[in-house]
Amino acid sequence: MQKNCPFCQNPHIRKYGVRNNIQRYKCNACLKTFTFKKKLAPLKIWLEFTEGKQTYLQLSEKYHCSIRTIQRYIDKSPKKALSFPQSKYSNLLIDTSFFHREFGVMVFMGTLSKKVIYHQIVKTEKYIFTRKHPTS
Structure with missing residues (x-):
């Protein structure tokens, strides 16, 4: 399989050294350097x-x-x-998963859409992200 330059699609490329154990290439046409690593x-x-x-x-x-x-x-x-709810009102599932007592991820998910609406990295369980809004 012939490798082409990802910038100009020219097939004339040459090896141009190794960095962090990844082979680098240089295009002979546009002179840009690149790798084929995903x-x-x-x-x-x-x-x-x-x-x-x-x-x-x-x-x-x-x-x-x-x-x-x-x-x-x-x-x-x-x-x-992350999709936001289409309706003005939504039921939320809020869950926080902690990893090794160092930090946690708080995830807000809509119950109807079953999609993540918001996420936040937290440091402790006592850290307050929400505030109470007065009811009208």
Whole structure:
């Protein structure tokens, strides 16, 4: 299989060294450097973290990267993928899962849509994120 430059699709590429045990290439036409290693998908990691209940350590072992990399990918998971309820009113399920007493993830899920509406990293159980609104 012929490898092409991901930028200009030119088949004339050459090896251009190794960085972090990953082979780098350089295009002879556009002179850009690149690798053919697949990048991690933040949304996929977020779903495995929240729905699959996997820890940072488990995800880092699965994807062969550091725990800090997994933390960054979870932090930058696209918030647009989290859908907000269409109605003005909604029933919420709120659950917090703690990992090794160091931190937890609080997840707000709509009962009708069964989708995550909001998530927040928390440090302790006593940390208050919600406030009471006066009823009208």
